[in-house]
Amino acid sequence: MRDDSRKWDAPPDDSQPLTGMGMTVARVWPTRQLLISAPDVLARMPGAGWPDVVTGAPYTLCLRRDRVLEVDGPAREEGWDGVQAVTDVSDAYAVFRIEGPQALALCRRGTEVSLARPSRSVARQMFGLSAFLYPWENEERFCLHVPRAHAQALWQMLAAHMGQMQRSA
């Protein structure tokens, strides 16, 4: 039995954005996130892949050949409705928005990503965490979803890398 409380920082105040290098990293709170799976889901709800630029709401993100994440869409009955499986995961993923001319450079510190190299899915590993990454509104703004329990780790990682970018500049 060991008390390691002091080894781990208390959760940061992520209501205040991180800023630096002309960038802003802010946590945002979508109204709803739904996992929708079905054999034909991409035919019915073609989700954005990388580097499709997502605009407005609602929108869907392609996670894999039979699964999308619907963001800020309408409420749907959960479970299997004979066509698709739906699960509310609104609180399962923390969402961050990275904005600024260096936004892509910051993302590239955590993952191998290039606007010139497309992917059908927005799912990838970023800073060693499972993540959904996609451009939002333009190619200097990116949205990033990570499992909620790793939100703090991502926040700290982004802060660390922004600091490194400043020191390296």
Place this chain on the structure above:
Amino acid sequence: MTGRRTESGGLIDRGTTLRFRFDGRAYTGHPGDTLASALLANGVRVLGRSFKYHRPRGVWGAWFDDPNAIFDVALEGNEIPNCPATTTPLVEGMEARVVNAWPSARRDVKGGLDLLHRWLGAGFYYKTFIWPDWHLFEPSIRRMAGLGALDGKEIPDYVADQIHDACDLLVVGGGAAGLAAARAAAEAGQDVVLVEDHPELGGGLYRSGESVEGKARAEWVTEQGATIAKNGGRILTGTTAFGVYDHGLVGLATERGFARAPRLTRMRARRVVMATGALDRPMTFADNDRPGVMSLQAAAEYLTRYGVLVGRRIAVLSNNSAGEAAIEALRAAGAEVTEADPGAGPIRALGGKRLSGVRMGEKRLECDTLLVSSGLTPVVHLWRHAGGKLDWSDEKSAFVPGAAPQGMMAIGAANGTFDLEPALAEARAAALGKPAAPTGNSYSIRPLWPEPGTKGRQWIDFQHDVTLKDVELAARENYISVEHLKRYTTLGMAGDQGKTSNMAGLAAMAAIQGKPIPEVGTTTFRPPFVPVPLELYHGARRGQLLNPLKRLVLEPQHRQAGAALGEYGGWLRPGWYGPKPADQAVRDEVLMARKTAGIFDGSPLGKIEVMGPDAEAFVNFIYYNTIATLQPGHIRYGFMLTESGAIYDDGVIARLGPERFVISCSSAHVDGVEAMLESWRQDGNDPDRLFVHDATQHWATVTVTGPKAREIVGALGLPLDLTRAAFPHMTLRESDFAGSPLRVARVSFTGDVSFELSLRATKAADLWTALIDAGAQHDAGPIGIEALSVLRAEKGFIVVGKDTDGETMPQDLGFGIPRLKKKSAFVGDRGLHTEAANDPNRRQLVGLTAPEGSPTLPTGAHLVTGDRPRSEGIITSSYFSPTLDRPIALALLERGAARQGETVTVWHMGQVRTATVAPPCALDPEGGRLDA
């Protein structure tokens, strides 16, 4: 002193003088110098001591191939150990000190060890210091061994920048071939990245002839660089490609200055062109390690890059045609150069710390510097990292790139193309992915390899003091594989990783065995190509970010309540609450939970949904237990097994609807269980009729457990009938709390009445606060995972992975019926019917009681039997039960179920005690508290 700075030439800035110290003495140099070039320019010859014999050493090479000159360097309060002098740029104010010598490289008090060399051959430490005990000698040997030492101080902001990048073509090496390839590719519109480890482009071009394609070398280099940049190519100087990994990933380390961590670029290249050049091989002869014996190529490099003439009276021993330009340049710089025939007789270098000459047979040649070249070895490390093959070339007496790894081509000297014009043609073709047309080759070489049985101490590995006699000894002791030779003698394991020693070593072994060199083969080439700081791989992943834990949404509430947080199954969770000592806090929480109620954050418990027309059949297949008969709104406990029948996870599964289940697996196993479900979904099942969604982190779960649980949950005012009759154990109700969907499950991990309440994470704080407030009315409060562990152990409930091992099967825990009666197939079925599964001596779960008044039994202790003790089992969990006021324990014991009441011997770290075998459940075996 023989080396000196030339009046002109080189890439250094003679207009600026830099002051530095080496071994306490002051020297000067210029921007563009390395520590080694500056010291050579000051006439310093002894720049190091060898690892074992402390022999004086000068530099052999001019760049990454030098094994001798290694310094601890300090600047502005920061000290870096083990800096290669030949690759460390000179900075004003540097304090360099030789490693492995005291007080200086020139006068090392341990130099006398060389007199003992007859007793210190390869592997001597395997054969000596055995009696009376190796550990008596070990501390002093360890103190003597090793090179530089860490000073223990942390360098501020020494953090590696890490980025990912991608390109169409990565050209490694900014010499003539690399520049030509990068330019051709850039002009063809490719996204090109060119990396060069020197601060300037040009590579080995400066030490070759006067002009390139009709232009002066510097002009040609500048033009290539400018054209590459103009066409969008990127040039990274000071950057080493240190390793090639899977799928074209190349690790690049970019220097950022002294005491600044390099930058790591993980470069994903569609194609890699390797233009890494070739190195001069040392020649193996008696006393070939004397200061003043140097690579011919290095001498040319010092002259043309750094403006340093390494000697005045120079003898050259070369068996090949590659050094002709170097010899011309040395003569032009004013040196008296004598070319000698290396085949004229046995060679011996003469002198001590200062070379006085060389003897060849009966002939003696006076000289202060002996430059040698026994042939060029293409630098093929990256090629081998990528899985490329090597072919032996008799014509070039070297291994050259053979069958290419996917996406990689070798050009120039790295490909064995040592002539400039063919190398440029080859480079331009490679840039476009084409092979070059075969051309002639002016390079000629007369093979010259180590000759076993010859006299004198002939060095193979300079840094590690491996001699030809060591290789012969290894062969006599049957370490004839090059991999065994390497490990027995440490040949090739020095800081230069065999760049100078491997060829001579394997050639010697080939000669000893009478085999051709290619039959002996090479050792494995592994990254990194040059030493890089561990920090390069580290970057921002340090401290809490090294392995970040999952964090609870209720962590602020737990901290406010004084929780002692710790890692449990990858999550940061409350172990206990309050300022009391841990044992006392846990004891109080257990007693509170048994008396009134405990409130527990169970959020990490899995909530994996399985949905679709085949969901029922799937979960019935996944679980050991029969799940198909589970009705909506009901819950069942069950096991998931591996294919071999061992327990992988236990937990409950709830049915929310005809085609919808929720699996609540162990907290630490959620990711693994989800992966396992996905794996089986796509293997043997129809993935279009079955879907798995992990919603664990959408939910927070708060458990209220204890005799007052019903009252506390009732205080929430939920629209639910919580009575025993209306809401029995192992059922689930869906409700709402403050407008959010709420799942309430009647499951218990304590044996007391329990309610598990799950709602979306962002609403959890309100629920937690409401339950804590309601609990306070009944003297109930939060409990941590340590108290829960005791509560469950009192009931004999297991934790998978703690109370089970990789062989435990359900029947070992008393769950044998599905194994015998379940008719449909399930994962692990076959494994449960093997001979091992039916072994009557299987270890089975039991409880243990200790004699009255004795302390808690040690977890991990063996349960032994017989005069010569044999372990029959192991204690898996052991606690002092506050409820029962006595120690309790769970164990896996051979035939345990049939040994109730038997006294067993408990052995732990030499201590022997006794315990009595009992049922696992120590509290309320009738289960009356569950529905109280």
